[in-house]
Amino acid sequence: MHHGGVARNYADLSPYDFELLVRDLLQAELGLRLETFPPGRDGGVDVRLHRDGSEQLIVQCKHTPGKRFSEIKGQLEREAKKVSGRFTATYMLVTTGSLTRANKIEITKIFKGVNLKEPEIWGVDDIENLLRRHPSVEQKNFKLWITSTATLQMLLHSAIYQRSSGLIDHALNQAHKYVHTEAFPISLEMLEGHHVCVISGEPGIGKTTLAEMLILHHIAEGWQAYVASEDVSDIDKVWRPNEKQIFFYDDFLGQNSLTDKLNKNEDGRLAQIIQRMKRDPSKRFVLTTREYILRQAAQVYEPLRRISAVNDDRFILKLDHYTPGQRALILYNHIYFSKLSLVARQSVIEGQLYRKLVNHRNYSPRLIELITATYEDSSSPGQTFAEYAHSGLEDPEHLWNIIFEYQLSESERNLLLVLATFPTDVLQDDLQEALAGYESVRCVRNTTSREVLSALKRLQGTFVTTMQRKIVADDELGESLATLVRFSNPSFNDYICRSLVLNPRELTPIIEGCQFFEQLETIWQWHLGLFAKSYHAHKIEEQINLTSERVIPILSPRGLAAALHRTMSRNSCQIPGTQIVNLTVRRKRFYAASRDASILKMHSDSNFSLLTNQEIEQIIERLERRVQADPETFPIDTYATRSILSLLMRSGARVAQLVRLRDQAYEVITSDMSTPDEYDEAWRLLTLEGFPLFAELEEKKNALRDEFLAFVKDWDRVKSEEAASGSECENAIEEVASAGHTLGIPYEIRTPLLDEVREQFDDEHDRHFEEYYQGSSSQNSSLRDVLNEASDKRSVDEIFETLRWGESSTDG
Structure with missing residues (x-):
């Protein structure tokens, strides 16, 4: 695991982590089982060997x-002085400090009151030598090897880092606070056995942190890491046959709701990619999602349901709890590695207040991180850190309110409020434009570009994450560097939404200030109550008498309709694929038909109170122009057209007019079909629910099926000749299989040429990876064994006692 003779980064270990490392090294070296020992502050014992009724070895770390x-x-x-004359057993001293032989001789003189000999004094060089002799110990001590200098040099000076710098930086920043649980080896086993792992759980429980540790583990093992953002097609763009890629x-199903999260047919593409991952030993796929959204997806997305990817325990790790000991270690690590003063740290020890925090009903790693990160700036008069932490857990809503109202300037608050309306990563220029629109409505001074930049720097980390990307904003101007902004803490979206429940008048200036259509779509999600509560905020429930788990x-x-029409023709603010570093990104192209469909969906969801009859007629006129246009110069978007027709029918528009438009749209799409998607869409239009049946419907169905079967033969031949990998064959087969399922003829679809070519690629692929698997299976098994190995735990009280003396003394 570790390469070369470069020292490891012991500073990322807490005193407790270091004790476990020493114990594991001694066990490996001596072949005997040792235990950590909680003697209290003055005991002078951290690890001991107890055999035949007596202590034989005492270790001080x-x-x-x-x-x-x-x-x-x-x-x-x-x-x-503390231990002099107390022990007759062999005494041992282990330190991460640097010791020469002369130093060790002097130490034996200092410890003349116990049986301490020079060979039993270990400095950092001795630890390094033992780690080289026992690499399995380093594997077990995850934080040590993942932040070792050699590993960091490999990460930071490689092409991998250039591609995934944001991910690696954030993951490394979290690694020292990370607490190993059984979830890590279980998810590793899922990835090794099935190549796919879906981590589900409630907001703030640590899904992303676990995923990042899995990614770091694979990167350190030589895997290439990629992050998909808004569209699963990001993965297709960087897929490399026979390369180890993770x-x-x-949040692949969205942070707050399923609505419109998966783009057109993305559920099918995601299902295809999961199938490809399962078949390819050179690929790994880690996905995270909120647990309640995963349950919805199993009901809503038919392609995902068919592959059982969202309800199969072999793929899903439900992160739903931590043991009391794990909760304590998470709290301890966040305090130990924070910038909190010694007085603040000691406040949680008095009266064992950490126990109240660890056992609190609202405890979550994300809240603990937020509390430790914001206390020093909280300006809470007379409130100790322990009191601040307890009040934050007792009422997380109030915590956010204190941070938002008292730790931020007005321009910072406005910037975050506007950022919450954007559905994805946003260009800094777009964010500033939207901020100016909001400030103009509020009649306050516009924040300058320099002030926006300064605010983003201050908000970096706790609130936002910024990243540089190459973007093509204009084909004539070519590429340029741009800054993209996103929330680093998704809980802030929840806070904004809930605060607007109590201050509904705040929504009006936000809506009037919106500069992009997608901002208004986000606000509509808030109005529908699709932003679920992360935790119970009792004060809010009392004030608005909530009876459900939704806030609206x-x-x-x-007012919303006016803003929608005002932004109808504005560029999209969405920048898909922004996390794939080595891709140049473009502003997402918007389609008027899709926006019409979105407006009509809002009209339907509002019990048809959003649009006037005149506005509905305007949508129908636009639809007529699209359907009747020359398809070569103005191709019809059948997916959006189908949605518009269905919604217009429910809105009470003239039936005869809609039937005529449906028939015309069907003729347009079936006149020239060249992809399985188009056959899929034609069938859905042919069987559109709520419309009078087509004349000669059965004949049209049979004709479409026959034409599709003929198309599949040609597709099979062309795609088998073009395919450059087994995964491309798999993708082509899945596309026609999905359309065949829609047309009701799944068992009649035959792709013999693609099947044959895929088999050839798979055979070649299996031979290529046989050696890899043989070389890694024993190592992976060993890693699982050591991670699953039972470990003696020091009491929570003893662990927190190490905070009492600060960095200078870490007596066990």
Whole structure:
């Protein structure tokens, strides 16, 4: 695992982590089982060997990374006085400090009151030597090897880093606070056995952190990492046959709702890609989603349901709880590695207040992270850190309110409020334009470009993440560098939505200030109550008497309709694929038909109170122009057309007019079909629910099926000749299979040429990876064994006691 003789980064270990490392090294070296031992502050024992009724080895651990003997000598002298004459067993001292042989001789003199010999004194060089002899120990101590200098150099100076820098930086920043649970080896086993792992759980429980640790593990093992963002087709763009690639799709079903999350037919493409991953040993796929959205997806998305990817325990890891010990370690790590003062740290020890925090009903890793990150700026008069943490857990809504109202400037608050209306990563220029629109409506001074940049720097980390990407904003101007902005804490979206329930009048200036159509679509999601509550905010429930798990800001339908029409022809603010670093991204192209369909869907969801009859007639006129246009110069979007027709029928538009438009649209699409998607869409239009049946419907169905079967033969021949990999064959087969399922003839679809070519690619692929699997299986098995190995836990009280003395002393 570790390469070369470069020192490891011990500073990312807590004192407790270091004790476990020493215990594991001794067990490996001696071939005997040792235990951590909680004796209290003055015991002088961190690890011991107890055999035949007596203690045979006593180990004292001093975690002093990077310090020389002269810097820790005073600490050792104090320790020697405490233990003098207390032990007859062999005494051992292990430190992460740097020791020379002369230093060790002097230490034996300092510890003359116990049986301490020079060979039983280990400094950092001795630990390094033992880790080289026992690599399985380093594998077990995840934080040590993942942040070792050698691993970091490999990560930061490779093409992998250039491609996935944002992911690696964030993951490494989280690694030292990460607490290993059984979820890690279980998810590793899923990836090794099935190549796909869906991590589901409630907001803030640590899904993304677990996923990032899995990605880091694979990167350190030589895998290429890629992050999909808004569209699963991102993965297709960077797929490389026979290369070890791991893909990450965070919140793949959306952070708050299923509505419109998966783009047109993306559920089918996602199903295809999952099938490809399962067949390809050179690929891994990690996805995360909120648990309640996963349940919805199993009911809504038929292609996902067919492959059982969203309800199969072999693929799904439900992250639903932590043991009390794990919760305690997560809290401890966040405090230990924070910038909190010694007084703040000690406040959680008094009266064992950490127990109240660890056992709190609203405990979540995300809230703990937020609390430790914001306390020093909270300006809470007379409130200790322990009190601040408890009040934050007791009422997370109030915590967000304190941070939002008292720790941020007005321009920062406005910027975050506007950012919450964007559905995806947003260009800094677009964010500034939308901010200016909101500020103009509110009649406040517009924030300048320099002030926006300064605000983003201050908000970086706790609130937002920024990244540089190459973008083509204009084909004539070519590529340019742009800054993209996103929330780093999804809980803020929930907070904004809930705060608007209590302040509904705030919605009006937000809507009037919107500069992009997609902002208004996001606000409509808020209004529908599709942003689920992350936790119970009791004060809000009391004020608005909520009886459900949804919060619904109220808005003016006519005000929203005016804003929708105002932004109808504006460019899209969406930038798909922004996490794939080595791809140049473009602003997403918008389609008027899709926006018409979106407006009509809002009209339907509002019980038909959004649009006037005149506005509905305008949508019908636009639809007529599209259907009757020359398809070569103005191709029809059948997916959007079908949605518009269906929604117009429900809106009470003239039936005869809609039937005529449907028949015309069917003639247009069936006049020239060249993809399985188009046959799929033609069939759905032919059987459109709520419309009078086509004349000679059965004849049209049979004709479409016959034409499709003939098309499949040609598709099979052409795609088998073009295919450059087994995965391309798989994709082509899945496309016609999906359309065949829609047309009701799944068992009549035959692709013999593609099947044969895929088999040839798969055979070649299997031979190529046989050696890889033989070489890695024993190592992976060993990793699982050591990660699953039972470990003696020091008591929670003993772990938190190490916070009492700060960094200078870490007595066990």
